[in-house]
Amino acid sequence: MYGAGNIGRGFIGAQMSKAGYEVVFIDVDETLVNQLNQKKGYPLREITDEGHRDTLISPIRAIHGRDREAVAAVVAGCDLMATAVGARVLPFIAPLIAQGLKQRFQNNKAPLNIIICENLMDAHLVMEGLLKQEMNAREQARFHEDIGLVEASIGRMVPIQTEEMKAGDPLRVCVEPYGFLPVDQAAFKGEIPSMEGLVPYAPFDYYIKRKLFLHNMGHACTAYLGQYFAHDLIAGAIREPVIELAVKAAMTESAAALSLHYHVPIKGLLEHRDDLLFRFRNKALGDSCARVGADIPRKLARKDRLTGAMLLCEQQEIQPVFIALGAAAGLYWHMKQTGGQTDARAVFTQLSGLENNDKLVSLVLSFYQMFEQDMPLAAIYEAAVQEKHRLTGPVV
Numbered sequence: 001m002y003g004a005g006n007i008g009r010g011f012i013g014a015q016m017s018k019a020g021y022e023v024v025f026i027d028v029d030e031t032l033v034n035q036l037n038q039k040k041g042y043p044l045r046e047i048t049d050e051g052h053r054d055t056l057i058s059p060i061r062a063i064h065g066r067d068r069e070a071v072a073a074v075v076a077g078c079d080l081m082a083t084a085v086g087a088r089v090l091p092f093i094a095p096l097i098a099q100g101l102k103q104r105f106q107n108n109k110a111p112l113n114i115i116i117c118e119n120l121m122d123a124h125l126v127m128e129g130l131l132k133q134e135m136n137a138r139e140q141a142r143f144h145e146d147i148g149l150v151e152a153s154i155g156r157m158v159p160i161q162t163e164e165m166k167a168g169d170p171l172r173v174c175v176e177p178y179g180f181l182p183v184d185q186a187a188f189k190g191e192i193p194s195m196e197g198l199v200p201y202a203p204f205d206y207y208i209k210r211k212l213f214l215h216n217m218g219h220a221c222t223a224y225l226g227q228y229f230a231h232d233l234i235a236g237a238i239r240e241p242v243i244e245l246a247v248k249a250a251m252t253e254s255a256a257a258l259s260l261h262y263h264v265p266i267k268g269l270l271e272h273r274d275d276l277l278f279r280f281r282n283k284a285l286g287d288s289c290a291r292v293g294a295d296i297p298r299k300l301a302r303k304d305r306l307t308g309a310m311l312l313c314e315q316q317e318i319q320p321v322f323i324a325l326g327a328a329a330g331l332y333w334h335m336k337q338t339g340g341q342t343d344a345r346a347v348f349t350q351l352s353g354l355e356n357n358d359k360l361v362s363l364v365l366s367f368y369q370m371f372e373q374d375m376p377l378a379a380i381y382e383a384a385v386q387e388k389h390r391l392t393g394p395v396v
Contacts, residue, residue, distance in 0.1 A: 002026045002093060004036065004062060006158040007084040010173040012117055014044050015181060016080065017057045019195040024074050026093075028065040035171055036062035042171035047284040052174075068096055075100025080113060080193050082152075083127075087120040091130055098134035105142045111189035113148040115181075121208070121303060124149040124187060148189035151204055153182040153211040157279065159287040176282055182207040206262045213258060213309040214269065215276055218251040220305055221326030222280055223293030224333055228377060234292055235283040242378050248277060249384075250322035254309045260316040296334040302353035306330060310360050319391040324360065325384050327352075328367035335372075344368055363387075 001013040004027035013023045027033055036042065041058025063070040075081065075097055085093060097114075104112065116123045127149050132140050157176045159165075165174040185192070185200035192200050201207055219234070225246060226237025237243050255269035293299075300306055306327040313320035331348050345365055349356050366387075370380045 002065075002081070002083040002097070003085040003089075004029070004032055005084065006161065006173065006175075007117055007154060007156075008082075009042060009057070009171075010044065010158040010175045011154065011156045011179075012082045012084055012115065012152075012181070013060070014055070014057045015179070015195055015197055016082070017060065019193065021080065023057070023060045024078070025060060025062040026065050026071055026074070027062060030064060032171075033062040033064050036060060039171060042173065043169055045165075045167075045172055045174045046177040047165075047174050047282070048177060049281075049283050052284070053177075065093070065096075068099065071096045072100040072103055075112075076103035076107065076109065078112070079110075080115075082115040082117055084117040084154075087118050087123070087126075090118065090120075090127060094127070094130035095134050098131045101131065101143065101147060102135065102139055105139060105146070111146040111148065113150050113188050113190070113193070115150045115152050115183060117152045117154050119154075124151050124184070146189060148187050150187040151184045151208065153204075153207040155180060155182070155211060155215060157282075157285060157287060159285050160291060162286065165286070174285075176279060176285055178279060182211075206258070206264065209262075209312070210258055210269070210272070212305050213254045213312060214251055214273060216299075217254055217305040217309045217323065217326070218247050218273070218276055219280070219292050220299050220330060221247045221250050221323070223289040224326060224329035225377065226289040227293065227333060228329060228371065232288055232290075233283070234287045234289055235281050235285065237289055238277065238280040240377075242381050244277065246322055246325060246377075246381050246384070248273070249388075250309075250320075250326050251276070253313050253318055253320050253323055257309070257313040257316040257318050257320075260318075261312060293330070293333065296330050296337070297351050300327060300330055300334070300348070300351040307352040307354065307360075314360065319388060320360070321363065321384050321388040321391065324363040325367045325380065328364045328371060331364065331368050332371040344372075 001008050001023055004025035013025060017023050025036060041056050041060055044055045044057050046053045116127055120126060135143060156178050166172045179197040180199055181197050182199040182201055184204035185202040222234055222237050225243045229240055231237040251273045255266060255273055259266040259269055298304055310320040310323050335344055348364060349361055354361050
């Protein structure tokens with residue numbers, strides 16, 4: 001398990017351990033590595049508003065990410081591998097993984113599947129490019145034959161771990177109970193491992209977009225509207241009736257677009273929407289609007305959760321009015337954070353990649369102006385309801 005952080009320990013490594021594997025963590029945090037080796041296990045705490053459940057994840061061990069020989073050796077000999085290090089770190093770990101794979105090829109080891117748990121579009125292609133540049137033509141041929149780069153959609157919410165959550169144990173990780181891990185079925189080489197919560201699916205682009213345009217989009221809308229209501233926590237924000245109505249409406253728009261685009265029944269998507277809204281209410285997670293809403297420029301980008309969801313709706317002839325409301329709230333906070341001295345339309349077109357005269361830009365800016373005028377959210381929501389009806393028109 002390359003990466004012993006919140007997702008590495010709080011989800012993937014734990015699922016590997018429950019499947020019967022001895023888990024070896026690779027991380028550059030020397031203190032964490034030493035603690036894991038000393039304890040040979042760590043407590044995983046699933047938390048809800050009703051209480052918590054503790055599980056000891058063991059046996060495990062850890063090696064330091066700068067110990068090149070040790071990293072290569074464990075990659076060369078493992079049965080299953082995963083990464084959860086952050087997209088920006090992939091270029092730094094790829095040479096070490098490649099070194100291990102080349103040793104693996106020399107020893108004629110069995111095929112290896114690497115589950116890529118990074119918040120990055122086309123993560124498997126990025127990883128493939130990074131690894132292949134470290135290999136010669138013969139090694140690249142073996143790579144294509146024996147190495148599966150398996151994209152994953154991480155749905156479990158793992159907040160920033162506070163001292164209160166650690167409850168006296170620096171290794172404790174607190175998570176929500178949700179434990180499903182959708183993965184790209186077509187990317188596996190050899191047998192698909194038997195692992196609790198693993199959901200192989202093809203074509204996997206559906207799960208990637210479902211996570212981005214339903215879960216991440218709804219989460220971001222909750223964060224930005226929650227901040228407008230001066231809520232610190234996601235759980236507090238989603239309990240405001242007008243915020244829940246607006247977020248639910250935005251997620252419904254996205255669910256309808258996903259259903260049409262991927263030819264999947266909308267029933268399951270609406271059930272997933274409702275489950276997400278319930279999971280957002282988990283006060284025990286302590287997830288903050290600031291964390292969920294961070295990095296607004298990325299979240300307003302053309303292919304990301306807000307603009308990307310609006311464009312998918314537009315392709316399916318669905319009016320993304322409530323997603324635009326959420327995007328406007330994000331733009332409002334971005335302008336406040338950057339001083340708001342520039343033209344909001346110009347900023348949004350630059351961030352979203354949309355043309356200045358695009359009707360989606362005008363829709364977002366119409367709501368942005370309401371936020372800028374400090375209108376009550378109930379009034380902004382009512383304006384969205386009216387606009388939705390106007391754009392949709394009479395329905396038979």
